[in-house]
Amino acid sequence: xxxxxxxxxxxxxxxxxxxxxxxxxxxxxxxxxxxxxxxxxxxxxxxxxxxxxxxxxxxxxxxxxxxxxxxxxxxxxxxxxxxxxxxxxxxxxxxxxxxxxxxxxxxxxxxxxxxxxxxxxxxxxxxxxxxxxxxxxxxxxxxxxxxxxxxxxxxxxxxxxxxxxxxxxxxxxxxxxxxxxxxxxxxxxxxxxxxxxxxxxxxxxxxxxxxxxxxxxxxxxxxxxxxxxxxxxxxxxxxxxxxxxxxxxxxxxxxxxxxxxxxxxxxxxxxxxxxxxxxxxxxxxxxxxxxxxxxxxxxxxxxxxxxxxxxxxxxxxxxxxxxxxxxxxxxxxxxxxxxxxxxxxxxxxxxxxxxxxxxxxxxxxxxxxxxxxxxxxxxxxxxxxxxxxxxxxxxxxxxxxxxxxxxxxxxxxxxxxxxxxxxxxxxxxxxxxxxxxxxxxxxxxxxxxxxxxxxxxxxxxxxxxxxxxxxxxxxxxxxxxxxxxxxxxxxxxxxxxxxxxxxxxxxxxxxxxxxxxxxxxxxxxxxxxxxxxxxxxxxxxx
Amino acid sequence: xxxxxxxxxxxxxxxxxxxxxxxxxxxxxxxxxxxxxxxxxxxxxxxxxxxxxxxxxxxxxxxxxxxxxxxxxxxxxxxxxxxxxxxxxxxx
Amino acid sequence: xxxxxxxxxxxxxxxxxxxxxxxxxxxxxxxxxxxxxxxxxxxxxxxxxxxxxxxxxxxxxxxxxxxxxxxxxxxxxxxxxxxxxxxxxxxxxxxxxxxxxxxxxxxxxxxxxxxxxxxxxxxxxxxxxxxxxxxxxxxxxxxxxxxxxxxxxxxxxxxxxxxxxxxxxxxxxxxxxxxxxxxxxxxxxxxxxxxxxxxxxxxxxxxxxxxxxxxxxxxxxxxxxxxxxxxxxxxxxxxxxxxxxxxxxxxx
Numbered sequence: 056x057x058x059x060x061x062x063x064x065x066x067x068x069x070x071x072x073x074x075x076x077x078x079x080x081x082x083x084x085x086x087x088x089x090x091x092x093x094x095x096x097x098x099x100x101x102x103x104x105x106x107x108x109x110x111x112x113x114x115x116x117x118x119x120x121x122x123x124x125x126x127x128x129x130x131x132x133x134x135x136x137x138x139x140x141x142x143x144x145x146x147x148x149x150x151x152x153x154x155x156x157x158x159x160x161x162x163x164x165x166x167x168x169x170x171x172x173x174x175x176x177x178x179x180x181x182x183x184x185x186x187x188x189x190x191x192x193x194x195x196x197x198x199x200x201x202x203x204x205x206x207x208x209x210x211x212x213x214x215x216x217x218x219x220x221x222x223x224x225x226x227x228x229x230x231x232x233x234x235x236x237x238x239x240x241x242x243x244x245x246x247x248x249x250x251x252x253x254x255x256x257x258x259x260x261x262x263x264x265x266x267x268x269x270x271x272x273x274x275x276x277x278x279x280x281x282x283x284x285x286x287x288x289x290x291x292x293x294x295x296x297x298x299x300x301x302x303x304x305x306x307x308x309x310x311x312x313x314x315x316x317x318x319x320x321x322x323x324x325x326x327x328x329x330x331x332x333x334x335x336x337x338x339x340x341x342x343x344x345x346x347x348x349x350x351x352x353x354x355x356x357x358x359x360x361x362x363x364x365x366x367x368x369x370x371x372x373x374x375x376x377x378x379x380x381x382x383x384x385x386x387x388x389x390x391x392x393x394x395x396x397x398x399x400x401x402x403x404x405x406x407x408x409x410x411x412x413x414x415x416x417x418x419x420x421x422x423x424x425x426x427x428x429x430x431x432x433x434x435x436x437x438x439x440x441x442x443x444x445x446x447x448x449x450x451x452x453x454x455x456x457x458x459x460x461x462x463x464x465x466x467x468x469x470x471x472x473x474x475x476x477x478x479x480x481x482x483x484x485x486x487x488x489x490x491x492x493x494x495x496x497x498x499x500x501x502x503x504x505x506x507x508x509x510x511x512x513x514x515x516x517x518x519x520x521x522x523x524x525x526x527x528x529x530x531x532x533x534x535x536x537x538x539x540x541x542x543x544x545x546x547x548x549x550x551x552x553x554x555x556x557x558x559x560x561x562x563x564x565x566x567x568x569x570x571x572x573x574x575x576x577x578x579x580x581x582x583x584x585x586x587x588x589x590x591x592x593x594x595x596x597x
Numbered sequence: 598x599x600x601x602x603x604x605x606x607x608x609x610x611x612x613x614x615x616x617x618x619x620x621x622x623x624x625x626x627x628x629x630x631x632x633x634x635x636x637x638x639x640x641x642x643x644x645x646x647x648x649x650x651x652x653x654x655x656x657x658x659x660x661x662x663x664x665x666x667x668x669x670x671x672x673x674x675x676x677x678x679x680x681x682x683x684x685x686x687x688x689x
Numbered sequence: 690x691x692x693x694x695x696x697x698x699x700x701x702x703x704x705x706x707x708x709x710x711x712x713x714x715x716x717x718x719x720x721x722x723x724x725x726x727x728x729x730x731x732x733x734x735x736x737x738x739x740x741x742x743x744x745x746x747x748x749x750x751x752x753x754x755x756x757x758x759x760x761x762x763x764x765x766x767x768x769x770x771x772x773x774x775x776x777x778x779x780x781x782x783x784x785x786x787x788x789x790x791x792x793x794x795x796x797x798x799x800x801x802x803x804x805x806x807x808x809x810x811x812x813x814x815x816x817x818x819x820x821x822x823x824x825x826x827x828x829x830x831x832x833x834x835x836x837x838x839x840x841x842x843x844x845x846x847x848x849x850x851x852x853x854x855x856x857x858x859x860x861x862x863x864x865x866x867x868x869x870x871x872x873x874x875x876x877x878x879x880x881x882x883x884x885x886x887x888x889x890x891x892x893x894x895x896x897x898x899x900x901x902x903x904x905x906x907x908x909x910x911x912x913x914x915x916x917x918x919x920x921x922x923x924x925x926x927x928x929x930x931x932x933x934x935x936x937x938x939x940x941x
């Protein structure tokens with residue numbers, strides 16, 4: 056069976072070339088970066104839907120004050136699971152593992168990543184870490200109830216299965232590191248002739264910046280969770296106040312990783328948006344270099360601000376104002392990006408098929424998330440709203456409204472390329488309506504609740520919060536409906552007739568010049584690049 | 598792989614000898630009780646030893662500039678983490 | 690009969706790429722230990738007096754001996770690389786063996802050092818240590834974590850060196866089938882005279898030739914990359930010890 060594209064001739068696509076093995080083994084032992092991307096996608100999206108359902112349960116519990124559907128302990132387990140799965144299994148690997156793997160080599164004109172076998176090993180580590188995380192639910196003391204942050208000293212004392220859960224995080228961190236290492240080497244070594252640094256698509260730039268954070272921040276998480284593990288096993292005492300240890304040191308170490316990790320999540324999402332906007336505005340991106348450098352700037356500044364998670368934990372006043380000041384700097388490169396995307400639309404011939412619609416809503420939701428970041432980043436206001444629903448709303452606007460929506464956009468944007476099929480627009484427009492309306496109904500009341508003093512992670516609440524909780528829960532139903540419509544039609548579209556054109560959107564980066572779906576080694580002949588990435592009108596270099 | 602000039606065996610042996618001498622120096626220095634300077638001395642000597650291993654044994658000296666830039670990124674990150682943590686610890 | 694060439698098939702090996710990846714990996718190791726060094730710095734600030742006292746309970750001579758062992762192993766490691774660069778496979782293998790042996794000696798030494806501490810009841814969670822001041826508890830927590838994690842790295846390093854050693858020690862062989870008609874076959878010398886001549890007498894189309902590479906640069910280069918990368922890892926473990934030694938054993 057070979058695909059029907061004229062220029063590809065008889066080259067079979069990656070979907071048909073399984074390597075030495077066939078069937079399922081041809082996938083889980085494949086070293087083809089595209090197959091590995093799809094492997095990641097199947098697991099990552101699966102976990103997303105699981106965590107989404109857990110979120111629905113939490114919202115349902117909060118529909119009424121007092122016990123509704125679960126016991127308090129179960130509720131603690133639910134928000135821990137929701138956080139751990141969403142963060143470590145979905146959003147951190149998310150875009151780099153799914154779309155980075157699939158498109159990074161194609162976008163720079165390479166046949167694969169630098170170390171294909173290592174790439175497969177990363178996926179296996181991710182899968183093993185996921186299995187360990189699942190095992191931790193049913194073994195030992197049962198589902199961890201610490202929240203995804205595993206804060207000491209509670210995580211040292213609780214009877215639940217924290218040791219296995221943190222080991223799972225360690226293993227998945229290793230997977231993340233190996234992916235980053237592979238991407239950096241690939242970008243340095245395998246760019247096609249003529250693909251200079253400033254001809255690289257901005258998605259590649261964002262992956263490059265992300266990969267550096269993966270390399271330079273993840274080990275800190277590794278040692279942190281390892282110390283929690285050793286603490287539980289041998290009682291080494293570093294985080295245990297009863298033995299002279301310092302719980303605040305844990306928070307420092309944890310956020311030294313976990314704040315930069317926020318940029319591991321958002322940077323690739325910004326990269327996706329930087330691809331989609333020029334394609335559908337039929338324009339060269341505005342401020343290419345500014346966007347590229349702002350990715351690097353965000354990656355760096357991301358290291359300087361972790362203390363803003365600890366404003367009320369008892370760190371020194373000096374460090375509080377330093378961290379608050381530095382936090383505001385993050386807004387500069389983020390703002391540069393938003394303004395450049397909007398400027399790209401100016402005088403463009405804009406089309407709005409579903410991927411662009413999601414990309415546009417990214418701007419809106421991410422901006423709300425970003426601007427409310429000022430409120431939590433400012434020392435004085437943060438004292439008031441720390442650990443309230445305001446914070447929950449803020450990071451859901453950034454993480455879900457930003458990264459999650461960007462993942463939806465990317466799934467649709469690259470769908471024809473990945474699977475060689477087209478989808479119908481209508482179901483995705485409908486799903487967008489539910490997602491967008493549901494999202495704001497779900498999370499916006501949380502800003503209000505938080506401002507009024509509703510603490511996060513609470514099982515119960517005062518009656519005056521009930522109306523906001525109820526609006527929020529209704530929002531969760533709308534949002535979930537939209538997401539389910541999205542994925543039902545996503546799966547349906549996988550069975551649509553083959554024959555998506557090579558370049559359905561009029562994209563200008565290299566992936567649109569190979570057949571849909573791409574052949575096993577991407578290019579019959581490695582292309583020579585002579586112009587910038589978003590050269591819609593043949594103007595030459597940027 | 599581009600041809601590089603070979604480093605004579607003798608150079609490595611000299612560096613090794615230097616490392617051993619510095620180890621002796623750091624032990625002696627520690628017994629002299631410089632007060633609060635003793636930790637500075639020890640770290641300074643360790644840094645020199647580490648640099649010798651990095652630049653000669655690990656061949657960083659003859660590597661492309663890229664490697665040095667990348668190493669400095671890692672070291673800058675480490676420094677930033679140390680400094681900002683101590684912005685809390687020193688003033689708590 | 691298929692044709693074959695006598696050249697090593699060209700396998701693209703990106704030496705620089707492999708080295709970039711190795712250095713990136715080393716950075717992750719650096720930051721992994723960096724987290725522990727940060728913890729050390731913090732607790733030293735909290736408990737200067739306890740750290741001062743606890744340091745004196747560690748044996749400087751054992752620490753110094755281990756430092757010398759690791760430094761020497763770094764020397765033999767780098768000499769092993771230098772020997773393979775000069776295509777001196779034999780010397781390279783011997784030096785690599787010595788490196789691994791020194792690593793094992795380091796671990797043996799460490800084992801005795803740890804045993805002594807356990808014997809005196811100075812380990813995390815022990816009843817004896819519970820009676821000591823907080824700063825000492827934390828010190829021993831750090832001591833065992835840092836030297837333990839470092840020891841694990843030495844152990845992994847010894848394993849890596851053993852694998853590389855086996856790879857270099859094995860002479861690369863390859864059996865190819867050479868058609869008599871191929872021009873290269875004319876030049877082949879068998880044990881008794883020109884090969885093609887004998888083969889033609891026996892009316893064979895082709896002969897199987899086992900090639901044993903003695904000092905083949907291409908093969909040596911490919912192995913050299915792996916050896917160099919293993920060396921980089923080994924040296925980094927050494928660098929970390931260079932910092933651990935004064936911080937844990939000397940500073941008073």
